[in-house]
Amino acid sequence: MKRRFKGQKMLLLMLVAIMLTVAGCGQKTEEPVKATPAGTAQGEGTKPAEPPVELTMSAPPFSQSFPPGFQDDPVMKEIEKKLNIKLNIIPANAVGDVSAKFAAQLASGDLPDIASIPSAEMYKKIISAKAALPLDDYLEKYGQHIVKEIPQRVEYSRKFMSTDVDGNNDGKLYILNTGGDSASDPLEVQAAPNLRYDLWKKLGFPKLETMDDYLPVLKQMMELEPVNSDGKKNYGVSGWFADSWGDWPFQTVFGMMEGKSFVRNWGVLDMESNELTPLLTDPDSYFWKGITWFNKAYRLGILDPDSFTMKWDNYLEKLNSNRNLLSWTANEGGTQAFIQGGTPEKGYFQMPAPNNLDKYIVSFAAPLGMYSFMISKNTKHPEKAVELLDFLLSYEGTRLIVNGVEGVHWDEVDGKPVFKQEVLDGLKNDTDYRIKSGLNKYNNLAGRGYDIVDPRFNIPLYFMFQPQYVKERMSAVQKEGVEHFGVELPGDLITKTKKYKYFDTSVAANYPPPTEDIKLIETKLANFIKTNQYKMIALKTEAEFTEQKAKFIAEVQKLGADQVYQWYKDEIAKAK
The missing domain is CATH 1.20.58 (Methane Monooxygenase Hydroxylase; Chain G, domain 1)
Structure with missing residues (x-):
């Protein structure tokens, strides 16, 4: 699945200058040794700092789009400072047909130094083409975080991701996954109906007990507010069906609301029993419920007709400009646009689970990771490529990616991380703050899950999950909504009323390759x-x-x- 994890995170850079003095035994103290721009002491007989190594890296789609190339935000500068690597990054958002491009690169041998693998179907082709660098010989010197912190991913990769098209497996390590573990925000669950609360209020809070209840309500909302602040037509709901994961709402969201997930395209896996039932041929499966609901929305005129030709970036643009009255994840960009436009009374609220079942998947736990990467055998800098992948997969690397730079975005106070006020203000008031600051800009490069325990601070790795920040992140509309429903946080409407859990994908990931x-x-x-x-x-x-x-x-x-x-x-x- 494409886990589209929501964004309101932070990061930046920390600068440290070290001055060394050299004193001879029994001699006069010499002048202090001057520091190079990189902070490395340089004196007589020492070499100047090496120029940074340039690496190219393709990446999964990020939650906010930005142009490809060398980035100059503080987080990327911190990576350069730590590793002496300048990263030319190519997000999938900016590529178009990612699978087609990867297949062409694989065929020509012209892969980036580090490549994001768009689908598991490519593993065998990569191994057969001998396109990936075997990482085993580099781990002792350049991959100790990989060895010590994610041994289960290494073992799994060697066993299941190193097989060629003929079924041969040499037991070497070629592919590693970022992301995964678990990442459920205490504020809201990952996927649920996020509705224009202010318009629902104007309509007198009509009942919304099932997904079908939403359809006439969205029609009435369109009549209440037919255009956005730019005069462009609003729709009840939209889609990104032209993208490779455009079926996410009815392949994933409708299942999460029933406590079920899919295995490939063929089966439905229950979150408790792990029993498999048909997905496509059962007329009552959640796949068909989702397709049916979207067809009803289409026939009612509340589905954006551009849904059939749009990709994720186009959808996100409409979402952020408040042209959709319902979305499946938090519409943070739209909320900020309302605030900046002087209408903070408008906004979205995550509604109760729209079914009468007692199960709900609040997040997918993937201890084996989610986004696959390989290092090209043709890279001119294999050691630095392994070093970068090792850093991204570490607790330290994830801490930097999701929280920003210590001393710039946050400080350690009494043994706990505390965000700087300008960071909190930036996230709240500036829709482009994450792009400019780098804070959680590269969310899908983070090696670990956001809510696993950070061994340094003994709290979730994403510091925004600390209690003092969770309520602070609520918008005025969310505060009104929780008062209306009598709960503390929007997510409580699901986690306090349903049987819920992280859905562990390990079982579904551990079957053998199909015949x-x-x-x-x-x-x-x-x-x-x-x-x-x-x-x-x-x-x-x-x-x-x-x-x-x-x-x-x-x-x-x-x-x-x-x-x-x-x-x-x-x-x-x-x-x-």
């Missing part, structure tokens, strides 16, 4: 789904939708969906 027969069926199914799932949303009548749904299910059964589902069901039972 060639299963892979062939999977490819045919994936192509069919990609071509047809969004067509279902654009059907104009309920009768037509019912007819096409039956044909869709019959076609995937004909293509072998039941056979693939049974294979995964059996293998996951063994993996448990």
Whole structure:
């Protein structure tokens, strides 16, 4: 899944000047040795500081878009200072078809020094092409954080991510994952309906007990506020269906609201039992509930028609300019736009879980990581590339990525980290603060989960999860909403009323590679789904939708969906 983790974090740089004096035994004290610009002492007989090594790195999409290239924010400058590396970074947001570009680079051998791998399907092709640098010989000197802090990821990668297309595995380490662990914000859960609370209030707080209840309410909201502050048309909900993960709302969000997740495209895994049930062929699965809901929104005229041609960046632009009345994650950019526009009474609130079940997935726990990286065998600087990956995968690296630079963004006070007031003000008042400061700008490069314990401070690695900051992050609208519902935090409407948990993806990740027969069926199914799932949303009548749904299910059964589902069901039972 593309975990789209929300952004309101911080980072910056710390400057330390060290002056060394040299005194001879029994002799006059000499003049202090001058320091180089990098802070390295330079005197007679010493070499000047080496110029920084330049590395190119492709990356997963970040929660805020920025142009590719060398970045000059304080966080990146701190990385350069610590590692003597200048990083030319290429976010997936700026690439277009990431999978196609990666496949072309792999075929030509023209990969960046460190490459983000867009899908697990590429692992075998990478190994067969011998495109990745074996990391084993570098770990002792340049990868001690990897060895000591994530040994389970190393073991898993060697066993499951080092196999070529013929099934051969040499047991070496080629691929490592950033992200993962767990990352649930105490303020709000990762995915739930985030609604324009002020408009809901104007309508007299109509009931919203099911997702279908939202549909007429969103229609009325569009009538209350048909355009945004720029005069552009508002819609109840939107999508980014043209992107590779455009099905996230109905493949992931609708499942999270039922305490379920999907395995590939074929099965539904319950968060408690880890039992697998069909995803595509069960007409009542959450996949079909999501598709049906979006079709109803389309027929009601509340689904943005641009959804079928938009990618994530286009969607995010509309979200941040307050043209969507409902989103699935926190609309921080839109909230800040309202505040800066002088209308702080407008804003969004994360609503209660819209179902009568007692289960809810608040976050995905991925102790094996989420975003895969490899180092190209053609890199001219393998040691520095390993050193950078090692730093990003460490507690220290994650601390820097998500919180900023000690002494610039935060200080240690009485043994605990405390953010500077200008950082808190910047996050609250400046929509571009994260881009300029670097604070959580590179969220998907962080090696560890945000809420695992930082061994230095014995608190969550993301300092904003400390109690004194959680309530401080609430907007005026959120404060009004929690008072209306009688809770302390918006997330309490789910975590205090439902049976909830982090969904551990380890079981689903530990089945063997599918057989060639299963892979062939999977490819045919994936192509069919990609071509047809969004067509279902654009059907104009309920009768037509019912007819096409039956044909869709019959076609995937004909293509072998039941056979693939049974294979995964059996293998996951063994993996448990």
